[in-house]
Amino acid sequence: MRFPRFRLLVLLAALSLLGACSFRPTTTLYRLDGGDPAIPERNGMAVLLGPVTLADYLRQDTLLVQRHEDGSLSTARNARWAGDLKADIDQLLLRQLAWRLDSHRLVPEPGAPGFKPDVQVQLNITRLDSGPKQPAVLEAQWRLLDRQGRLRESRLIRLEESHQNSSADQVRAQSVVLQRLAEQLAAAIQPLAKQQTSAPAPEPRKTARAAAPKVEKKPPQVPDIPIVSPTRDVEVFRF
Secondary structure (H helix, E strand, O other), X not given: OHHHHHHHHHHHHHHHHHHHHHHOOOOXXXXXXXXXXXXXXXXXXXXXXXXXXXXXXXOOOOXXXXXXXXXXXXXXXXEEEOOOHHHHHHHHHHHHHHHHHOOOXXXXXXXXXXXXXXXXXXXXXEEEEEEOOEEEEEEEEEEEEOOOOOEEEEEEEEEEEOOOOOHHHHHHHHHHHHHHHHHHHHHHHHHHHHXXXXXXXXXXXXXXXXXXXXXXXXXXXXXXXXXXXXXXOOOOOOO
């Protein structure tokens, strides 16, 4: 009778395991919405995007971070990012900037061999989160460098977007603030594009040097040689 009991125990264990799995909540995967940017039509200015850095709490794992009213953070139980969050942010910004600047010449950091950017965008995202009762908030700082590596602009920015509390709408709101970030970045880059494409100012003409006064050449002086005059009253003797 031992074998029937053993089989019964195995069957009960299998049924309990299947029951536990059936009640386990499913996890939903999300990706950022990059909007519907148009494909650029020309080779505009060359832009190097990066490095783009994220705050440490955004690089821990792929879980969707939730912010609460007291400022504490937690992770959503049933919501995850479908992939690497930083890679999604890079692609969203790259496509948005290419569309708004109308240029194919946008390359993510570290760039490509021989690629010489007109502008480099350095971006540090210090906050990107939301919560059931907290709006989506983006806090970041960007730095724009010109072709010579000189700092042309540095700006701190904070953007907010409300949502309907669900995880799906929170992801939508976070996508919106990132798209607005790309819009403001493009507006800051465009004046630099005009400076890069403008013709260089003509060099001032060199003033001609004042002509030296002409010095009249004097004829060579003839040395004063005494002239021998014929002598008079000279007697000539002949032999």
